[in-house]
Structures are given as C-alpha cells and as structure tokens.
Amino acid sequence: MDDYFLVDNSPQTEPEQHPTSMKRKRSSELLLTPPLLTPPISHCGTESERVVSRAVNVVSTAATALSQISILYQSDHAASEGLVRAVEILTRVQEDKGKLLVCGVGKSGLVGQKTVATMKSLGLACSFLHASEALHGDLGDLRSNDAILFISYSGKTPELLHLLSHIPLSTPLLAISGHKHPSECLLLHNRPNAILLPAPIHESEEESFGVSAPTTSTTVAISVGDMLALTLADQIYQDDTKNVFQRNHPGGTIGANARRKSLAQSVEVPVAKRTRTETTALPPSPPKSGLGAE
Structure with missing residues (x-):
C-alpha cells in the first residue's frame, strides 16, 4: 500500500512572539547598553578648562607683578636709592643693638609677621608691633635705637596714622606701600628722612579677578619684605x-638637611696621596738564646 504525504501549500507565517519573551529581549538589550550617568566628556573638558584658566590667571598675574617690581628697582632711581638707604640705616640699627619693629593691619599685618619671621631666621633683631596694642602699652617696646617699618598698600591706614603721631621724629621710619614716591604716601608726610620701599601692582585685583581681595598686592609686599631681609643679612x-x-633653623626638613650636609662634610677627611712606594723598616729581631742559637 502506497504511503501518501499531505503537503501544506498555504503561505507560512512567522510564529507570534509571546509578550513575555519580548520583554526579556528588551531587558537584555538595556543591560548591554547602560544609560549615561555622567555628563558628556566635552562638557567636562570645558568646565575643567575654565577652572584651570582662572587659576593660572592668578599665578600669571602675580608673576607679571613680580617681574614689574624687579624692573622698578633696577631702573627707577627713587626705588633703588630707597632700598640702599634702608639697608644702610637698618645695618646701623643692628650694629647699635637695636631692632626693627614691623607694623601692619589686616592682611598687611600678616605680611609683616612673615617679614619678621624671615628676619629672625637670618639672625636679625626684629619684632612685630600690633598697631592697636601699641596704643595700649606695647609702644613701650620701642627703644631709642630702634627703627619702624610700616606695611600698608594704601599708605594711609587709619590705625597706622594714629600710631604715627606717638612715634618720636628721631626714630627711623620705613614703609612698604603701593606708591612709587614718598610724597604720595600719607604715612611718610612730615617725615623728611622717611624711606619708601615701593610695592605697586600693574593692575588692581578687582580688574584682574573681579574682586578686590588682597592677593597680588600681598604677594608683592611679601617679596619686597624678603628682598629687604636677605639684602640686609648679606650686608651684615x-x-x-x-x-x-x-644655626637659627635646626628644626624641620631645613634643619635635617643642614645636619646631613654637616655630617657628610665632617666624615669626608682628606687623605694625602702617596707618590711613591714606601718601605717600612721592621724592628730588629731579639737575639736568640738556648738551643739552636748561633
């Protein structure tokens, strides 16, 4: 008996997918391509560049100001003459066992404290005088052989002007200020022998950074204070x-490095080089006695 096979010639259709399987497929696709949780890289780069640009502007502005100060003291006669006179007077003060009193208010006061610290580390007699405390008894720290250094960018700090009237005319007076000529600095008026150490900046902080916070001006003032301290120490x-x-800085990394170098120098004892072979004579042998003696 022949076998007969039924052939289905009807058009074939794709099997219908179950909704559950479709959901599983979409779920697996989501796992393979997770959504972005961070901003695009281009956005991050733009923000980073803005931050770095603003930060670098602060440093480059300070560098420009310091460069201008260097040029000023090399090219301006009044500035260089003021520095030379300041070193001469303070050298005389140190030799007479006097000291330098540094006085400032606010950020300038902090600059003054840094200058005092540098002076002391270099073995120079120097102290910080608080303007307000000076009017309430600390003025007794001032001796006849002392000198005073005011730090004031404006040159007209009220607290310093008030203190000035109580300082003898015989006391040498110096000022680190943003002015280039003594006649422009109110603190030096009626003080013909006063000395100005200019510390100007090429543009205001508000123009540079949009805010008048003491930044460039304090950087320049600190540098002028360091300049005075190191030049004075070198002169003395x-x-x-x-x-x-x-000797004055035995602690910290600076002291440790100094001790290490000192130890290395003490260990390195020079040894004379021999130019020829030397024969050391042996002491004579004692005479033989007893058996075997010749």
Whole structure:
C-alpha cells in the first residue's frame, strides 16, 4: 500500500512572539547598553578648562607683578636709592643693638609677621608691633635705637596714622606701600628722612579677578619684605649668612638637611696621596738564646 504525504501549500507565517519573551529581549538589550550617568566628556573638558584658566590667571598675574617690581628697582632711581638707604640705616640699627619693629593691619599685618619671621631666621633683631596694642602699652617696646617699618598698600591706614603721631621724629621710619614716591604716601608726610620701599601692582585685583581681595598686592609686599631681609643679612654677615640661618633653623626638613650636609662634610677627611712606594723598616729581631742559637 502506497504511503501518501499531505503537503501544506498555504503561505507560512512567522510564529507570534509571546509578550513575555519580548520583554526579556528588551531587558537584555538595556543591560548591554547602560544609560549615561555622567555628563558628556566635552562638557567636562570645558568646565575643567575654565577652572584651570582662572587659576593660572592668578599665578600669571602675580608673576607679571613680580617681574614689574624687579624692573622698578633696577631702573627707577627713587626705588633703588630707597632700598640702599634702608639697608644702610637698618645695618646701623643692628650694629647699635637695636631692632626693627614691623607694623601692619589686616592682611598687611600678616605680611609683616612673615617679614619678621624671615628676619629672625637670618639672625636679625626684629619684632612685630600690633598697631592697636601699641596704643595700649606695647609702644613701650620701642627703644631709642630702634627703627619702624610700616606695611600698608594704601599708605594711609587709619590705625597706622594714629600710631604715627606717638612715634618720636628721631626714630627711623620705613614703609612698604603701593606708591612709587614718598610724597604720595600719607604715612611718610612730615617725615623728611622717611624711606619708601615701593610695592605697586600693574593692575588692581578687582580688574584682574573681579574682586578686590588682597592677593597680588600681598604677594608683592611679601617679596619686597624678603628682598629687604636677605639684602640686609648679606650686608651684615657677608658670606656667613648661610651658616647663621642654619644655626637659627635646626628644626624641620631645613634643619635635617643642614645636619646631613654637616655630617657628610665632617666624615669626608682628606687623605694625602702617596707618590711613591714606601718601605717600612721592621724592628730588629731579639737575639736568640738556648738551643739552636748561633
């Protein structure tokens, strides 16, 4: 008996997918391509560039100001003459066992404290005088052989002007200020022998950064204070400034490095080189006795 096969010639259709399987497929696709949880890289780069640009502007502005100060003291006669006179007077003060009193208010006061710290580390007699406390008894720290250094960018700080009227005319007076000529600095008026150490900036902080916070001006003032301290120390100690500083700074990394170098120098004992072979004579042998003696 022949076998007969039924052939279905009707058009074939795709099997219908179950909704559940479709959901599973979409779920697997989501796992393979997770959504972005961070901003696009281009956005992050733009924000980073803005932050870095603003930060670098602060540093470059300070660098420009310091460069201008260097040029000023090299090219301006009044500035260079003021520095030379300041070093001469303070050298005389140190030799007469006097001291330098540094006085400032606010951020300038902090600059003054940094200057005092630098002076002391270099073995120079120096102290900080608080303007308000000076009017309430601390003015007794001032001696006849002392000098005073005011730090004021405006040159007209009210607290310093008030204190000025109680300082004898015989006391040498110096000022670090944003002015380039003594006649522009109110603190130096009626003080013909007063000395100005200019510390101007090429543009205001508000123009540079949109806010008048003391930044560039304090950087320049600190540099002028350091300039005065190191120049004065070099004038007094000549080539011994380094040793004086090391004696006054035994702590921290600076002190540790100094001790290490000192130890290395003490260990390195020079040894004379022999130019020829030397024969050391042996002591004569004692005479033989007893058996075997010749």
